[in-house]
Amino acid sequence: MESAKNAMMAGMKFSIEPLKEPLGFIKLLQFILSIFAFATTVSLDERISFHAVCRNGTHNITTKTESIQVAYPYDLHNEYFMVPLCSTPAGGPSQLPLLEGAKSSAEFYVFVGVFVFLYCLAALALYLLFDEVYRSNTNIVTADFIISVVLTLFWLIGSSAWAQGLVNLKYYTDFNECGQFDEIDDCKIPSNSCVQTVFPNFASLNVSVIFGFLNMLVWAGNLWFLYKETPWFKVRSKPPQEPSTDPQRI
Template identity: 90%
Template structure:
């Protein structure tokens, strides 16, 4: 009895009717798309491998194989392998680090996806449990519209940054293109030879970028339906009042 009384006092009433309207249906779609966006971004766990063939002065051949992990948050600058591979350094072996990764753009993109996921969850709870309160309170409707505008911009910025970050990630994990072998000096120069034997598969990250821009388009399209609920639209859509024809005022 007490819980029912509290529910009546707060105006809580569960209804799936909002899901049949664009406002609720699109929010559910945004909820699902946000999961795909950040899930595909953090799912990659690949390795880079390269093989060094070393020939000494008497042309005795030795080999060395190194493998480096590529995984979220893609901070490749902190990944390293022991170097030199073919010669001995007087100071002992050192660490050869990769040139660059995509840590900041990947983390920002995932932050946007997770925040949108939580916001959609809260908005769906509001639509389904407090639909009457939502529609009758202009402050809540206006806040929902403004937050959605900001999140649309976040999707645009985050997706663009992550797309460029992925381009950088592909470039710096290809040792032949980025010049990583050139930085290794005599280890990879004749008569020695270095060959990259394993390249990461970035298919899931390509999909994550697609989901990012898809999220941005869905959020941008939903702004119209949110705007129609705001008092700004309702004031503009009111028909003009006809002048009074009361004979006493003539």
């Protein structure tokens, strides 16, 4: 262990030359794209609001407004409003949560983005400080390639799950579409009316999904450049040895 550490320290030499090659340049691009992916996912902080117009007779009309926050991790099961809307029961109001959210897919997607951010940071430090050690150590090169294959799959799975989670999030924050008003007894009364007045703006989350699939494409494309550094490629690309022409065998 000590000898390996000494060898690493001896091979330490800062150079920006790896950034001029596809291996280093793409890693820097992956580092930046990962920040955009998870930053746009956690940036949303919107609200849902709706009005309930309650009619008790011809002239007795009251209006109740409810507002619910929509923010990361989009666990709408823990977001609720108080019912009933048009009266105050003797036992007090009760909580009515929203129907469904996108907590698991959002958290997994952010986990992939943060993990990739940290891995790219470590890989860039390795490329810039220990480039000669990296290229001469087949174990490090092979590990880099295998980890990159796994992270490419993670981006594909995480982006697909988050894209579906975003679809669910849009659906369940539209009370007219998902039937949330059907869960409210006061809204079922013909003389009353419930109207959603504020809808969340999901523009940043749409962008986050795009960044997820863009990350996946960049990582998939980078696998070829990583594979060229592995011993598997170098063995296959090595030219065949010419047959021996020893004069003693003739």
